[in-house]
Amino acid sequence: MRMTGLPKVLSSSIGLPLLSSSCCAIQxxxxxxxxxxxxxxxxYLGPFRPTLLSLLLIYTWKMLPYQSSGWTIVSLSLAFLPELVDVWNANRSRQWRQRTRVDDKRDMGEKLTSLSSSSITVEAKLILNIPTMGCVACVNKVDASIRGCNSAASIRDETSWLNGDAAKGGGAAELxxxxxxxxxxxxxxxxxxxxxxxxxxxxxxxSLRIDGKT
Known part of the structure; x- marks a missing residue:
């Protein structure tokens, strides 16, 4: 059975999956x-995402006999791209922290042999307010920009997140x-x-809290 009319147009469109992801791919x-x-x-699209995802899943189920499995996978992957990006962000953060800990141990070993007892290392806890960060794609970009800055070697830990309060919006980062x-x-x-x-x-x-450590 061949599709005609609107179903055929919709089956070849990425509009509904894209809207269901709050246009994550575009961001x-x-x-x-x-x-x-x-x-x-x-x-704008986040509040409607549960409804859009429901419509997409219903539509996908009805169109299973008419569309390829490859397109179904692409469509659903696009719709759930925010969740995939969130997993990617968490995995990259974990790898970055592990690599930083290894570098810290190596640096500490070198410093113990070269620094005098009067040397001081200053450690600081920095919290950034980022009011225009609105989705997991933006969290990904903020993380990358911080970890790629000129002073990245001096950053021992970093995490970014979206504010849970929808009224406040935006997000923050802690370093x-x-x-x-x-x-x-x-x-x-x-x-x-x-x-x-x-x-x-x-x-x-x-906020910026600075502590001196011997």
Whole structure:
């Protein structure tokens, strides 16, 4: 049985899967190709996503006899792209932390043989407010911009997240950074903030707690 009319048009369209993902794929492409930041797709489409996903699943079930399994997989993958990106973000964060811990142990071994007892390492906890970060694709971009900044070697831990309060919106990032002096910490903070802004997101320091460690 061949499809005709509207079902045929819909079966060859990516519109419904794309809308069901809150246009996550478009935001990912924008983040990769431009420095425009968040386009706000999730702010508008997010509240309707459960309904759109339900419609997509019903439509996919009805169209199973008429469309290829390959297209079904592509369609569902596109619709659930936010969940896939979230898993990707979590996996990359875990790998980054593991690599950072290995580097820390190696650096610590080198410093123990070269630093005097009077040397001080300053550790700081930085929290950034990023009000224009609106989806997991933006979390991915913010993470990449922070970990790719010039002072990335001084960042010991980093995580970004979306605010759970829909009314507040936006998101935040928390970093643990180390430096030789308070002035160096300030310079690192400036570079991190500038890197996030260069990626297209508004960013300001919400809090900075500095502790001196011998």
């Amino acid at each position: 990912l492409m924008m983040n990769a190709l431009t420095g425009w930041g968040c386009a706000g797709f999730n702010s 643990t950074i180390v430096g030789g002096t308070n002035e160096e910490i300030d310079r690192i903070v400036e570079e991190v903030v500038a890197s996030v802004k260069d990626a297209g997101f508004r960013c300001d320091v919400e």
